[in-house]
């Protein structure tokens with residue numbers, strides 16, 4: 001698989017099969033992903049990779065928590081800026097619309113939409129979760145480094161025929177996630193990433209995810 005093919009075939013998968021993932025493949029991917037770049041080579045990413053009974057324990061605990069605190073509790077960063085607007089907010093809404101349309105969930109079907117959202121807690125059926133965190137004192141440049149590492153992992157997973165969905169939603173319960181994962185409060189929880197094999201036929205994995213034109217986001221100078 002070429003890098004272009006890995007980029008083109010990566011998408012956020014929201015329905016996985018129950019096919020287990022070989023730990024040796026994950027180790028290979030994670031070893032290779034250590035080549036991801038980072039400012040000053042600080043390599044600020046940390047992660048806990050979870051499957052089986054341990055993932056079941058975390059899943060059960062977070063579902064319980066989501067019942068008692070449905071709007072989140074103890075989040076340590078804002079998943080979106082409070083004043084998100086313009087094309088950024090438009091794009092955020094557009095992908096939600098495209099996903100709910102693919103699932104034939106109408107605008108007024110609040111229960112159906114919430115049920116879809118709740119599938120996050122089951123990792124969309126994926127057998128593996130990668131929970132990421134970094135020291136609390138790290139700033140935006142190091143968070144950007146974490147993103148580069150995550151994308152490197154996601155593309156290498158494609159090379160192995162695997163799929164993923166990054167999941168910030170777990171950060172709605174950031175302090176609780178650290179507690180569940182036994183990560184000290186000198187760290188901040190960033191996100192999860194569901195890992196497994198895609199259900200190729202699921203409509204939720206097959207809708208078109210719109211992207212801006214490069215003419216709207218890149219200005220060329222001096223060419």
Ligand SMILES: Cc1cc2nc3c(=O)[nH]c(=O)nc-3n(C[C@H](O)[C@H](O)[C@H](O)COP(=O)(O)O)c2cc1C
Nearest residue numbers: 010011012014095120165166167168169170191209
């Ligand atoms: C850091 C990060 C966190 C994300 N968190 C979630 C999430 O909690 N739940 C979810 O369904 N999708 C999540 N996504 C997926 C985005 O919605 C998705 O990347 C975006 O809509 C573009 O679609 P694509 O990944 O299919 O190309 C996340 C993506 C990133 C990069």
